[in-house]
Amino acid sequence: MTNTTPQAASAAESATAKPALIERNGIEIIAEAERTAKPRDLFWPWFAANVSVFGMSYGTWIFGFGVSFWQATLVALIGIPVSFALCGLIAIAGKRGSAPTMVLSRAAFGVHGQKVPGIVSWLTSIGWETFLAIMATLATATVFAKLGLPSGTGVLIAAAIAVAALIVVASVLGYHTIMKLQGVLTWITGAVTILYIILTIPHINMDAVMAIPAGSPQAVIGALVMVMTGFGLGWINIAADWSRYQKRSASDASIVAWNTFGGAVAPVLLVVFGLLLAGSDPALMDQISYDPIGALASILPIWVLIPFWLTAVLALVSGAVLGIYSSGLTLLSLGIKIPRPAAAAIDGVILTIGTIYVVFFAQSFIDPFQSFLITLGVPLASWAGVLIADVLTRRVDYDENALFDANGRYGAFDWISLGTLVVASVIGWGLVINQFADAASWNNWQGYLLEPLGLGGVDGPWAYSNIGVLVSLVFSFVVTLLLRRGKIRRQEAAPATDGDN
Template structure:
């Protein structure tokens, strides 16, 4: 990395030059497995059962959703080595330099929301390890650890992902064995018949989980050499993200089913304590709490780092810069973590539940954005970018791009009648018996509007244009060996 003499990552939203590229795509597996094999994913899996699905059909639905959403997420990751750019900077090629600010603002809100709920759960685990009852102790310790690692940046977040993967593999294996040996899980499998509404809800939970990584997944593959195979980047990312999430969600679906059947305690009221009780007393329980903290620390660092990248992308749209100082980096990350810690400290349980629902509602903004970004990269521009123009509102991509903005707006709004959230249930959803197919509608509508419009108004250069004095490395081998 540039500035390698210091611990703090020097790069921000600028393109990573060839001389600073390093690593192997297998690192994407450990990062994304560690980010997904964690307590919030367990809770997400349990929610599928809480919403009425049989545990077996919930697991199947979650798998379908994880595979579909994971494929979209991994396609974003595959862009990183070729472009060497943060994910949301490349969105300026579709939305315009100013237009990209619109989805970015909502993305930051979502990251703060997920960070705050993750801080609550991790704070509980830290308190259980330390034997203290004051919630603020664990929350503040976890917030400080998140800020430190997010400030240090890319290299250290990847290292944390490797640690979280090792702990997650051991811990999840132990918990899985504990569940199937201590309880008769057949009592919660195939108890209910198949129901489309609850099954589609499980699919949406899995797909929505994966789609939340889309706006920053390429941030963690952009340091790979430009000749890195897109296929390998895709599959390592996909395997880590889907594998970690599905394992955690399966465990959550079983725990939710057991809890509903009055077996093994009340998981929904005390998720962290339930996992510790399942592990047993003593050092094994401490290890499980450590696994929970490490897994959440990984994903919270991703949230803080991603929020920083989005915030800088917004600010530099105005000042036309392509870099920010380390001081600005530190200040922004501390502000994001500070906001998430304050929410975790002062929010009541009822408020947190409402806030989680608000965050889930924001997931509707990711489907249209993903469609626009992927269609442009793989079908319209075909990875040809004018890099300097991404930082210039008067350049090739302009301030606003009507094709992307109109398609995006329609793609979001058209989902509203199909939503099935705690805050709002759309009229079409009621006619469908409660099935949430909003994200599928968003995909179809956005694709139908954006693809022909963008093809007719293609702004991509004939060949990629790099910053002055910089020559790109040989192109990656597109989606092969």
């Protein structure tokens, strides 16, 4: 792929016109004239992708750790904003380098070394977008059944294809279309979500909610890690993809603030309300474990089911669009030489196949998905720790040409960062366990450090804390601050890389 150099970007400025229907930019540097976004624009994609009523389902999963309502509320109030603030720190790199997250990460891992965390990122994005498509498909069948409409195999197939088509079309059209789409969806999903809350308030039983006993500190930590992984950390590998069109003059603090506010404000409210609903009705809690959206729809009056269903599906599609757009960019960063729309289409095919397989053939997917999420969450947290430390240490913008040149100042491999990633992952996996041993037996190898470190083994109090994710993040952050500061200064002092790459 030919990458746009600063010289080419400057030449393109004079020819800049209204954005084309299909975004042609791939992983190359965004031309100066196209960097017109403002920090407040970041509110729309992050809010729209996270305002889904699906967020209420986390109330059930948090209670699954054996914590009280107040402990669970504290987890939501801390874990969600902090996780999106970490996304905001990564988003700063997008403004400084005007390239996708996984391209900017080459400054920390090397042009070729970045492919290691890049593969983890791609798998994570594919997993998330497929999960959201599955949720939308199952919700369609459940709502149709309650309305007395056909809800069998034919409907599931049609729903899966329609959902996948919406996601793929929007992601192929690209950044400008997605930003407009998210702006519209924000108002629609927000309004219907408020209506849902009003209609289901009578379902809350505060006596039952307050009667839920408190859990151990380890249980609170486990719930905190799950919430952080499910929200901000689940998006952190794509954070700079949505800030790369920001003006160079944009404030770093404003980028972090709008990213955090947009991503966290809706989930905090939705999770707390979900805690109230789940704590009020054990039967509802059980239903949410299999079909979150369908279960939440089951307590609504019939007349509101259609708008609820449409809004829920659109909100899930909104989140999946962000994922598939970015997974396409990540695919390109791994060296695949195809246009960006084609990369998004390839990931769309994978999403469709995954959705159909899970809906029609898998016995259970919630549990394996959560196991998959924690497993990939460990190296992803390590990568985030490295990159956040790298972003906070740098004093000047990226050498854009060097991001595409293995002989440039960032080199082919950064062995300190890669070594940190490996060591942090080994430690992290040793401190998490597969909490879904029956549904995901392929993950039963984890937790090997719990007993040697005196934490009680796989049946001890720390086993379900998933502390390995936080350890991996913090370990990589600290090691990078200590060991790479000098190298970063040398990188910044090196001559600029030639534009012919």
